[in-house]
Amino acid sequence: xxxxxxxxxxxxxxxxxxxxxxxxxxxxxxxxxxxxxxxxxxxxxxxxxxxxxxxxxxxxxx
Amino acid sequence: xxxxxxxxxxxxxxxxxxxxxxxxxxxxxxxxxxxxxxxxxxxxxxxxxxxxxxxxxxxxxxxxxxxxxxxxxxxxxxxxxxxxxxxxxxxxxxxxxxxxxxxxxxxxxxxxxxxxxxxxxxxxxxxxxxxxxxxxxxxxxxx
Numbered sequence: 001x002x003x004x005x006x007x008x009x010x011x012x013x014x015x016x017x018x019x020x021x022x023x024x025x026x027x028x029x030x031x032x033x034x035x036x037x038x039x040x041x042x043x044x045x046x047x048x049x050x051x052x053x054x055x056x057x058x059x060x061x062x
Numbered sequence: 063x064x065x066x067x068x069x070x071x072x073x074x075x076x077x078x079x080x081x082x083x084x085x086x087x088x089x090x091x092x093x094x095x096x097x098x099x100x101x102x103x104x105x106x107x108x109x110x111x112x113x114x115x116x117x118x119x120x121x122x123x124x125x126x127x128x129x130x131x132x133x134x135x136x137x138x139x140x141x142x143x144x145x146x147x148x149x150x151x152x153x154x155x156x157x158x159x160x161x162x163x164x165x166x167x168x169x170x171x172x173x174x175x176x177x178x179x180x181x182x183x184x185x186x187x188x189x190x191x192x193x194x195x196x197x198x199x200x201x202x203x204x205x
Contacts, residue, residue, distance in 0.1 A: 001170045003198065004153045005146065006179040007189040012198045013137075014166055016157025019107060020095050020138060029201045036199040053185050056198055 003056070065117030074168060078122035081175030085125050086148045087115050092132040092139035107158045111140040114159055118168070124175060142167065146174040161204030 004012035017024040017032060027036050031044040037056055047055070066074060091108045112129060119127040132139070135150065142155040144167070153174070159167040173179070179186060 001144075001153055001166070002173050002179060002181050003185070003189060003196075004151055005170075005173050006181055006186060007192060008151070009192040009194065010189065010196050010198065011152030011154075012200070013154040013156055014163055014200050014202060016155075016163055017201045017203050019157035022095065023138070024201060027199070027201060032202050034201040036201065038197050039199075049182055049185060053188060056196065057188060057192070 003053070065114055071121065074118070075121045077168065077172060078125060078175075080172070081122060081124040082177045083124070083147055083175055085171050085174045086145040087119060087125065087127045087171070088133070088143040088145060088150075089115050089127060089129045090131075090133050090136040090139055090141040090143065091129060092136070094139055105158070108140040110158050110160075111142065114164065115142055118171065125171060144170045144174050158204075162202050163204065166202070 001012050001014070004010045015023065017029045017034075027034065027041050029041075033046060034044050035042050035052075035056065043055055064071070089112055091112075094107055112127075115127050119125045136143075136154065138156050140156075140158065142159060143150055144153045144155070145151065153170060155163060155167050155170070157163065181189075
């Protein structure tokens with residue numbers, strides 16, 4: 001969220017998985033927090049800011 | 063009905079006392095998806111979201127709330143958009159802001175109400191150098 005406040009390039013959403021089961025299933029949410037970047041699941045779990053930023057801004061590995 | 067226990071309310075008031083600029087909370091209402099969990103089907107998520115967000119807005123003159131029906135820029139409902147000085151910067155909370163998500167929403171209000179970001183200078187440098195748009199979705203559960 002902080003990244004979205006700091007950059008016009010970033011949009012951020014918090015999504016309550018149990019209320020939106022179809023989307024959660026589509027994003028294969030089995031553990032939380034699950035982080036999805038540009039519609040692609042990336043990683044699970046709370047991590048320090050530096051690691052979070054590294055993982056979110058890394059180019060997609062698809 | 064009070065949203066917070068008295069000690070929690072006092073703590074949130076204390077946190078909101080640090081807000082440096084106004085923050086608008088836009089509650090977006092519209093058709094809701096049916097949750098899988100049986101008991102959750104009896105909850106009016108939209109109405110509860112309005113109560114909680116209204117409860118937050120009651121705790122500071124710098125925090126205001128408005129409700130919109132199916133506004134543009136929202137993928138699902140209910141949702142809350144956290145807007146520093148009424149500007150939509152793309153921050154959304156989808157679903158009832160309760161438990162873990164309520165703490166996260168309060169954190170977003172505090173960040174939106176700051177004159178300067180609380181992120182590390184290194185992070186701000188990397189964000190300033192971004193040459194593409196990035197969308198981050200964080201899936202959570204209430205507990």
